[in-house]
Amino acid sequence: MVHKKATRARGRPRAYDPAAALTGARDAFWNQGYAGTSLDVLSDATDMNRPSMYAAFGDKHSLYLQTLDRYIADGAAALKQNLSREHSLAEGLHRFYENAISLYLEQGGPRGCYLISTATTEAVQDPEVGKKLLGALRGLDHAIELRLSDAKAAGELDPSADPAALSMIASAVLHTISVRARAGESRAALKAIADRAIELICGNFRG
Amino acid sequence: MVHKKATRARGRPRAYDPAAALTGARDAFWNQGYAGTSLDVLSDATDMNRPSMYAAFGDKHSLYLQTLDRYIADGAAALKQNLSREHSLAEGLHRFYENAISLYLEQGGPRGCYLISTATTEAVQDPEVGKKLLGALRGLDHAIELRLSDAKAAGELDPSADPAALSMIASAVLHTISVRARAGESRAALKAIADRAIELICGNFRG
DNA sequence: TTTTTTATGTACCATTTCGCATAAAAATAC
């Protein structure tokens, strides 16, 4: 039997929580963008001094890439849950958009999707960011398309429905919600957009 | 009779073209974002030295706002032309998206929509930018909705069609095309998205 | 207790960034 905490790390224990630090860094980038966020701000946001940040996450660029990875992983997990076949398609899409809108408007003012709001700007000059962004966009398309194909097979969608086209629309609606949220659109307006999209995607069918 | 060039400005003539300089500045911001573009880069891009830039456009922030204004005005003019009633709705939307895709992929790598790719990031920290962005988004929605209402009245759209909902979709598709273009998606893929959207919006009707 | 290991905290450095002062240049007005 091995006690997890039995063997403690050798030297001085770290004074910060790595996961919380990454969240703090992400929130700072989220508010000010990659280029607009200084190491001083990141140091405050992570509750770490500069050398510790460096030791833990590497330089600013490397830290940013790690926040992107975690956001993408978290988003994929939430997506999988929301679009599981436990709920109807309409219900799943409803949860999916509600979840997104809440995330985009969370605490301290609107901010939109982390990728669209910060990574898109950098994607042109930074191939690593561009690659992660494109991968995430395609991943979302793909996951939704799979769910729509299932729905079509299950009779939840009209037999003439085109899952590829509809999944593109569903993604586009998420993207527009992100942009509008960050621009300052109200929660009610964003919800109305989501509701209209769900109606349009699901047509007259209800699972 | 007054000759336009008869009375020349008093002092040393300017060595730059104001409109071209604004275009150069815009392109620099477009590539690197607002925060990521330094005055040195802007000075190169405008072919102006720093004091001249200041005299002509004010500080970096003021210059950026002016590039936004011009982009928004240009976009509105192009939109008006593409969605005029000279063409059918489907044809108009086709021109609209083709025009956008060409702009988003123009010269020197993909870049997306100038507003979505650069202003969105700043919108949270910079209320002036946020206001301009939100205004532009709503302006697009409104213009498309008007065109769709006309199309409905003219029998180009199904009588049951909802212009407000469809215009939101049409805008969303433009937004997704911008994000995907900047992320590196191919022109063919972007065109496919536009075509699917047009089909979906226009339904089975053709004007 | 002493050594070793790991993390912290202060302070620093080179560079970049934004913005402006100042002088020279190029035109018109007198």
Added chain:
DNA sequence: GTATTTTTATGCGAAATGGTACATAAAAAA
């Protein structure tokens, strides 16, 4: 020609930025 006006050109300077050296603190190991 001289004065006036407007722009250009060089370059400076304060502040901010990304990144790191170095000494110290806090733990386990010997």
